[in-house]
Amino acid sequence: MADKIKKSNETKFKAPPPVADINVTPMVDVMLVLLIIFMVITPMLSKGVSVTLPKTDNPIPMKAADKSDAIVVAVMHDGHVYLNVDPTKAEDLAPKVKDLLSGRTDKTVFVKCDQRAKYQVVLDVVQNLQAAGVDQLGLLTEQQQDRRRGAAGAGAGTAPTEQK
Numbered sequence: 001m002a003d004k005i006k007k008s009n010e011t012k013f014k015a016p017p018p019v020a021d022i023n024v025t026p027m028v029d030v031m032l033v034l035l036i037i038f039m040v041i042t043p044m045l046s047k048g049v050s051v052t053l054p055k056t057d058n059p060i061p062m063k064a065a066d067k068s069d070a071i072v073v074a075v076m077h078d079g080h081v082y083l084n085v086d087p088t089k090a091e092d093l094a095p096k097v098k099d100l101l102s103g104r105t106d107k108t109v110f111v112k113c114d115q116r117a118k119y120q121v122v123l124d125v126v127q128n129l130q131a132a133g134v135d136q137l138g139l140l141t142e143q144q145q146d147r148r149r150g151a152a153g154a155g156a157g158t159a160p161t162e163q164k
Contacts, residue, residue: 077116097132
């Protein structure tokens with residue numbers, strides 16, 4: 001008799017049928033947030049100040065210029081000079097660069113100049129870098145766009161030059 005009572009009190013619940021549609025709304029939300037984050041962060045990842053580099057047909061890639069400990073001197077079109085991200089004067093470069101180079105085996109400094117910068121300012125920067133004991137000087141450029149094929153430039157720079 002106890003078995004009959006148990007069976008009458010038991011009710012079976014059926015599971016709902018499986019849903020064949022995939023809800024992509026949460027995935028789209030996450031992807032849009034990631035896209036916005038990357039769009040905001042990417043410009044901040046560039047090393048140093050931004051200049052319009054001169055274009056050349058045959059640049060040589062300089063991977064060392066992208067390293068976090070690379071020494072980069074930037075010359076702006078208005079004559080302002082930056083050592084990595086710090087503004088400085090061309091005549092103050094020699095002692096500052098000498099301090100940065102002390103204890104390093106690789107005494108390479110990279111120079112990126114705006115294509116509209118005055119040649120005299122660039123010359124002053126190079127002479128001060130020579131006075132600081134720079135072994136190699138890398139001049140950073142961009143790949144000139146090929147108008148016939150429409151290929152975008154992906155240049156990195158020109159070959160480092162020996163300083164004597």
